[in-house]
Amino acid sequence: MMFDWLTPTLIAVLLVLAGIGAVRRMNLWRAGQADKVDLIAGLMAMPKRYLHDLHHVVERDKYISRTHVATGGGFVLAMLLVVFVHLFGVDSKVLAWLLLAALVMMFYGAVFVFKRRLNPPSRLSKGPWMRLPKSLLTFSITFFVLTLPAAGVLPEGFGGGLLTVVLSFCILASLVEMLFGMTWGGPMKHAFAGALHLAFHRRPERFGGGRSTGLKAAVLGETSHGVAKPTDFKWNQLLGFDACVQCGRCEAVCPAFAAGQPLNPKKLIQDMVVGFAGGTDEKYAGSPYPNVEVGNAKGGPDQIITDGLIHPDTLWSCTTCRACVEECPMMIEHVDAIVDMRRFLTLEKGDTPNKGAQVLENIIATDNPNGFSPSSRTHWAADQNLNLMKDVQQADVLFWVSDGAFDMRSQRILRAFVKLLKAANVDVAILGDEELDSGDVARRLGDDATFQNLAKRNLAILSQYRFKTIVTTDPHAFHCLRNEYADFDSDLNALASVEVLHHTTFLNRLVQEGRLQLDTFKGGKVTYHDPCYLGRYNGEYDAPRELLASLGIDVAEMERSGYRSRCCGGGGGAPITDIPGERRIADMRMEDVVSTGAELVAVGCQQCTAMLEGVVEPRPVVKDIAEILAGQLIEEAH
Amino acid sequence: MSQYDALFEPLNINKLTIRNRIVSTAHAEVYATDGGMTTDRYVKYYEEKAKGGCGLCICGGSSVVSIDSPQSWWSSVNVSTDRIIPHFQNLADAVHKHGGKIMIQITHMGRRSRWDGENWPNLMSPSGIREPVHRATCKTIEEEEMWRVIADFAQAARRAKEGGLDGVELSAVHQHLIDQFWSPRVNKRTDEWGGTFEGRMKFGMEVLKAVRAEVGPDFVVGMRITGDEFHPDGLNHDDMKQIAKYYDATNMVDYFGVVGSGCDTHNTLANVIPNMSYPPEPFLHLAAGIKEVVNVPVIHAQNIKDPNQAKRILEAGYVDFVGMTRAHIADPHFIAKIKMDQVDQIRQCVGANYCIDRQYQGLDVLCVQNAATSREYMGLPHIIEKTTGMIRNVVVIGGGPGGLEAARVAAERGHKVTLIEKAAELGGQIVLASKAPQRDQIAGISRWLIMEVERLGVDIRLNTEADENLVQALKPDVCILTTGGRPFLDQNPEWGAAEGLVVSTWDILSGKVEPGKNVLIYDTICEFSGMSAADYLASKGSLVELVTDDIKPGVGIGGTTFPTYYRSLYEKEVIMTSDMLLEKVYREDGKLVAVLENEYTAQREERVVDQVVVENGTKPNEALYYALKESSRNKGQIDNEALFAIQPQPVLSQDAEGMILWRLGDSVSQRNIHAAMYDALRLCKDL
């Protein structure tokens, strides 16, 4: 055959081009900040992370998971074999047959990719992604045909010149997509970046079923804080952005997006890519930020992100609910990125919108977000006869009251919880006025300095007393204490051997131990709203449900529940920055509740309670689980 | 937190932390029966306030420390015996369980009581001067008796402490024995217990010392004093400042409660528990004046009714604690509702003074508009739970207080409720009652009920007169008739109602009939409507003579309410005539002649007037009832045994077809607002 050399040459050239592309891409990532990563271990762990963890997420969409196994698996195998069979010309029927099999598998997968793309859901990006199934089909068909002679099915040199020209063209087209595009920046980039992202992930704890949700501490005292320009991100964060497959699963779960606020986590990640690669967003072919036109955003690796690439309102719309992170098959960390950028806005520019600046000032001046007199922190408990740690020095349980202490609605939750603790004879104490705000709001608003200050001071107070367990009714404080304080506790070890629990977990134990006598609940239908900071942040989905079950309640689950729960809109300082949208997140959540037919929505968070109760009536009643339990408590006769 | 933060800042009295700034001040409840022992009723009454969030309850208004200060007239608490101690323990536990604090007012009433009963004591007073309000004659107290009473105070305080209460309040107010000694008006002694300032102070000081010595430094001992007796020969505000300072300097008093006005005449008594004719907090300045001179917290009650008012007073720092006593009688969940962000749902006291007017008659204290108050022990709820049984179609005919309460309770229970009212507005006779001068606030009763039925989604149909067909068409499971009554002018045909010679007080108050120039009101009832009509007419410029066959006009109105009517009527020169029957009215020369006859001499007099208004009570509107009765499955009957025991009506659990029919309020017989609402609540709470 006269063009024998053509196929290997094309393959070789494109492999080289892919190599060049890879070097370019890696240089883009390496413009980011250093981060300590164990490269070798990461690479070794990568296949397992892919097969197990990533696939675990992909699995949630059965259609695409099967499709991906066939297509992706087929391609990886086929490409390897193509190198042996067609580049190096290894003459092995076995290899050739294997290659054919891999290509059939890939073809089969690609057909399904093709079908999905016939009428794609709105969350999927279009543009080049519409081309991908065709490239996949071309690749599999082309190499199938090319391999038939090697497998001995067809004679060498069959078909003649025309076919050779067609095939060569197809080789070129598909390899440009599959090899060069992979590293230079086509849709296939996700495979390359994705694999490396898995290897060098900033939160390796997430693999193997772990959970890593605490924000990374900002290094204070540097010349600049937070992320101003793309190169301020860690290099592996940039790499992570590149792994995005634009599947839009994050978009589909984002409450801010649904509420018509100017945020779309997918677009945000794509804008990050535009930023570090340089250019504009005009090629972006997915849903925009609601009510923001695509095509006007510009960025470069060393340009300030909020000057032209992303409007600050986009960053302030996020409730830090982690729905996007939980849903992302590529395990991208949106919330980290958003808070990193908020840190710049707050700490460097002092541009926390709306009531944000006021709230931060309040926290600094009064150790609570609403600026209440610190000496009124324990007013709510004047009639509760609770021990103060400073009087008793030790107790089995430290009840972390949190800033609900200042709020009349939240105080009802606190009192209900105290009632239950007393009924179960728990040896409990509170810090009283020594307790400070946990720092949650400050941290989510980007003020890590204030957060760290509060954390250290709280830890110093905690370290003075002895207790085995901290229990709190506030999932936000719970998250800080459990997942974020450890970074500042290495000297004091205030929490080193302390178990931090949410009140539902603790109450569930009391119920299991038979320490609370509860009457069955006789009211109407009940549903349960998973608070983000309890569920996705801390994985506690069962205790609240078990508690409700212990009252004989058969929870009427919402469609969006458990790890897929929709945020109430109250997290991340969102009610404070209050970025306008088309609807209120809390209203949408209440619609979720209403659609179950429930008359009562149980929650486990004062913030969720406040948000959901803020929805205009008539609407179902909102109660914390502690309140529901306290209402069913059978008190011993005096 | 909220705009009401000022209410929720805890404050210590001595070492006792009070969770908020709201106090239910001492009031004689008249519930301590069985020789003055606190009953289950008493405990539940206070437990409800504590549950509702009240910071401090000072119970046992005028609880007596000695056996010669009669207890039985007001069934006040008897602290003169150790028998009370275990009762106190129950009371204290019940209140403490909900985080509240409870103290008791202890006193010797001296001359301010009645002697004709129980142990038939000789009443005692510093100088033996008679007290007019109770028509109480008394002896001059002797020194031996003083020391005994002082010792009795100490023993009473010990009993309170042993019973687990949080403190005692010494009553030196409302002209009890201590302030009888203080006041030069009644203390004319020349010995060491009178004369000089120190002399007049001595009895109270000895009481205080003895009590403090008995209970030790940490137990709360407070003192309730007047801020000004409002008598030229009594203690004025400066005197009271001097007295407060004098006692405060001992460091033995942990707080002062301050009340505006003396209390030993009918007219001053009315000040003490200001009814709806008074402005808000009329005597706050007196309490603020006392606060200026003492170093311990000051409590003041008197017409502080709503949370914003309380907040304003506290924020301005006039006093440290706000007494909201009747406010809690009307709604013991006052604080809880603020905390639940349900300020709109607070049932605000309207100052009808039904509570205190009953107390002065020796009757148990009840709230005109909240029938659950003090009936908690019988199972009458303040917070009505949804039914777990069937949802019924309830139709209520008549939007007076009885109908509104029935509709509210039924709707709270979760039933589908329709309320039909003939008039253009809801409220029934309360609408008329509120037309009189200084009585407008009574409309607060219906205003709250209307807000509640609206909130609860009751289907309200105004301008709709119900008849048999309309009721049947609605296919009610339960039909409640509360159609009230109409003026009963045809009892004596000689009055000439049929010929239009006389009109009713309703005609006048509603504005249906223009006021005449020269008006005679004939009032056989002697309650609010006749007095109100007289006041109304006089305020429109009519010359009014108010005639009754009873012993005096307004005699049916209680002790804190008739004085404010009298103030108004005398000022407007209304002539009040007693003991005369209206025999006949006839027309002559375009004028009306009213023929009056003296009940005791049969002597006749005639009055020539432009208008004769007759108030002779009401006759029930019962036509609709009789039209529906036969077709109802219970023949309109209410099982009184179940009703009085606050049990569900048996008919509710009987499995049968057809409509249940009940009738209540003035449509059965003329009674009052409380009666109509009580029946509505006890019938509907189990619906």
Ligand SMILES: Cc1cc2nc3c(=O)[nH]c(=O)nc-3n(C[C@H](O)[C@H](O)[C@H](O)COP(=O)(O)OP(=O)(O)OC[C@H]3O[C@@H](n4cnc5c(N)ncnc54)[C@H](O)[C@@H]3O)c2cc1C
């Ligand atoms: C001037 C005045 C002052 C008073 N002051 C006091 C006081 O201070 N304290 C106190 O306790 N009591 C007072 N009362 C008495 C008190 O108002 C009544 O006892 C009380 O209102 C009775 O309540 P009720 O609901 O039974 O009937 P009502 O209040 O009479 O209400 C009956 C309602 O039914 C409506 N109705 C009648 N027939 C029909 C029909 N067929 N279809 C639809 N609707 C119908 C009427 O329009 C009316 O609104 C006063 C009365 C008056 C007139």
Ligand SMILES: Cc1cc2nc3c(=O)[nH]c(=O)nc-3n(C[C@H](O)[C@H](O)[C@H](O)COP(=O)(O)O)c2cc1C
């Ligand atoms: C039914 C009733 C009984 C009362 N009895 C007493 C009493 O025995 N001793 C007393 O000091 N005050 C008594 N008071 C006065 C109250 O303590 C209080 O000063 C008064 O009700 C004004 O406050 P308010 O407007 O908050 O109701 C009584 C009040 C009421 C309504």
Ligand code: SF4
């Ligand atoms: S954290 Fe929640 S609100 Fe923020 S981008 Fe993700 S899904 Fe949207």
Ligand code: SF4
């Ligand atoms: S960020 Fe993750 S979930 Fe969102 S589009 Fe990209 S890959 Fe999909």
Ligand code: SF4
């Ligand atoms: S009876 Fe009247 S004055 Fe007394 S508490 Fe009730 S509403 Fe207030």
